[in-house]
Amino acid sequence: MRPRPSADRPSADRAAVPSSAGSPDAGTPVIDVCDGVHDAESWRALLAGMAADAPGFLEFFAAPLAAAAGHDRAAVRRRLAAGAADAVTLERVAEGLATDIDAHAGRLRAAGVRRQVLHGADFPLPGGGTINDRLAERCARHPGLLEAWCGVDARDPGRAVAEIDRCAALGMRGVVVLPFVSGVAPGDRAHHRVYEHAARLGLPLWLHCGLNLARHRPMTRPADLDHVAARHPALRIVAGHGGWPWVGELVAVMMRQPNIYLDTSAHDPAAMAAPGSGWEPLLFHLPGALRRRVVFGSAAWTHGTGVERFVAGVHALGLDERTRRAWLHDNAAALLGLPAAE
Structure with a gap:
């Protein structure tokens, strides 16, 4: 799964590091x-579609979306609440989630x-x-x-x-x-x-x-x-x-x-x-x-x-x-x- 990205950490597409945590119980599949x-292109399409049809969805998930974009959570939430799901923000989120x-x-x-x-x-x-x-x-x-x-x-x-x-x-x-x-x-x-x-x-x-x-x-x-x-x-x-x-x-x-x-x-x-x-x-x-x-x-x-x-x-x-x-x-x-x- 995706680690939580930050502003100075590359997205999973660019540096995907397997988790070292392993399974909590290797005997239970x-x-x-x-x-x-x-991938990034699919995330862009999905986020844009959600912004059009269910904008509150993106606002609620501001925390993981902001982390993916390397933005402050409160700032992303304000932008999404104002209907500002602009192309630049969605692009950065998509790249982070990829x-x-x-x-x-x-x-x-x-x-x-x-x-x-x-x-x-x-x-x-x-x-x-x-x-x-x-x-x-x-x-x-x-x-x-x-x-x-x-x-x-x-x-x-x-x-x-x-x-x-x-x-x-x-x-x-x-x-x-x-x-x-x-x-x-x-x-x-x-x-x-x-x-x-x-x-x-x-x-x-x-x-x-x-x-x-x-x-x-x-x-x-x-x-x-x-x-x-x-x-x-x-x-x-x-x-x-x-x-x-x-x-x-x-x-x-x-x-x-x-x-x-x-x-x-x-x-x-x-x-x-x-x-x-x-x-x-x-x-x-x-x-x-x-x-x-x-x-x-x-x-x-x-x-x-x-x-x-x-x-x-x-x-x-x-x-x-x-x-x-x-x-x-x-x-x-x-x-x-x-x-x-x-």
Whole structure:
């Protein structure tokens, strides 16, 4: 994963140094179902698209973005809050976030990661194609380790369905949907076309659920997934980011709908046991009803750190070995169609 850059340290593309931390437990393999790892051109396209469709998203993540750009966090936040996502700032952020895919793969192997799912997007690249195309190319360099899922936008459902077909032909193995970016509700007819097509192709779907930072767009609540899962029982749905702060609601929906998984990405597991964290329902039900339904995700770029921090957080919770392994590896292995044991 990317180290947190500074003004006098080169980006990961220019100097990618493998982490020496290693895995917190070399005996427990890891499957990470959520991260964003791109080259500079893809980051520029992604950040520009987010600035246009969900500007509050960039403002919230001012800390890692400022670190990547070598800027002061407060200054970057002020600029983003004022809508000043100018080309120069985005260029510097993109260069700072850019990751050499071979060095990234080396860090994952050192950390004990067996497979990592990287999320794409259909924002266009200047030279043609989309972020999805570039991500498929990068993941193809490490086919046993990296798996690409295509991002689609339901504002044009016909185009979204065609993009799924196109990306599946490129070797992408899942679909990513962000209702807060498209502005299309998860229960809208347009999204149902996407769900139906993903289910028909046997592709799992990661759907952003819970808090989003685009203040002009509604948040997707776990209850919104109840009808989706019931209408598409063959579709394997990953509720992204655990539906926080409505984790209890997501747990209830999962008890009704067996085709929903909970992904804990973007949240540090080490903090989940703290009173008031909102994760109490997950930890209570994790050893029982949810043992086979919770999958590990990092979205490590949002914290400007590496996957190791999130893996260590799971170990810090003091779970029994069976439950910990199910969360870190076995449940995602089943979701992705991999053998549980290597």
